[in-house]
Amino acid sequence: MFLIFLIIFGYFGFKVFKTYLKEIAETKEYRKIMSKREAEIKVINTRTKKDKINMAITIISLLILVVAFPKKEGIEKEKPAKEIETKDTSTTENNAETTKNIEDNVKIQKTRIRVEFLKYEKEHLDLWNSMTNAIQKSDVYTAYEYAEKSKNTIFEIRGNLRNLKCNKTGDSEFDKQCEETITLGKNAYSAKQEAVNKLLKWFDDLQSPKKANEAKKSLEEGGEYWQVFLLKLTALTLTDEDLKDSKTKK
Incomplete structure (x- = not known):
């Protein structure tokens, strides 16, 4: 890692x-x-x-x-050498069992968080990409249609994300990174919601350069937030199996 x-x-x-x-x-x-x-x-x-x-x-x-x-x-x-040397067999076994439990907890949380965010990604990403593609082609009517659908879908996703939390694993560093990833994910969807709202405002007043610039800026920021979040999510949920698979494919 x-x-x-x-x-x-x-x-x-x-x-x-x-x-x-x-x-x-x-x-x-x-x-x-x-x-x-x-x-x-x-x-x-x-x-x-x-x-x-x-x-x-x-x-x-x-x-x-x-x-x-x-x-x-x-x-x-920082562990004293004498302390390590004086550990008896039962203590070593208990520590090994505790470590295994923590590793299992982390693995479970990695899978849970990844599956949860992949579900939301599948729900909205096709709509979002169709919307941005229509904008690039200057197809305002199609872009407006997908923007409305994206707005409703992202609104529902943000509602579901309010209840998403990391379960404690025993690994304090992982727990911290997990919370940061979820917060970043919530911010990424908030940025997309803001972008869609400003885009719809521009569609209602296409002659406004100000609203056009605001919509463009919000779309760019939404894309940036999304890329940073995906990197963080990938880093958090990467497993040993993923590494083995990547090596096998190479």
Whole structure:
């Protein structure tokens, strides 16, 4: 698991570093004709959706690497050698059983959370994609139809998500990451709901440039939230079986 997050961090971190170097050069050029603050704002505003996603993925993977894995390793290192040596057979067996129970609990929660979010994804994603495809083709009537359906579906999903919680597993770090993932999922659907609402407002007043820009911005933000959430969900629910399957396919 550590290696996976390390690879993710290295890959996207390199992309962010290249973007950072490019922005430094652009800032220097803008400084010739404007103030430092204005130059920085202008450079930030030129960041693409892909740049923002790369940064979000890099930050999330770094936090997981720093917070989750070293903490577990540190706990093992802090155990006194004498304490480990004096453990009798029964204690060792009890610890092994406890560890197995925790691992089973984590596995159950991974499956439960994954299945739950996959169910909601299947309920709304086809409608959402059909809506965005219609917008790209400037098919307003079709886009409006799918936007209405998406609005109702996402509203129901958000209602169901209010009751979704992580059951305690005994692994405090997993429990923490699980809660963060569910919160991120709720925020992702809220962002999509906001995007659909603004899109429908624009459809009611197609001559309004302001509403058009607001709808476009909300759709982009909804897409960004969704990509970050999917990465977090994948990282949380990844199992040993998934890793074995990926190696087999390769």
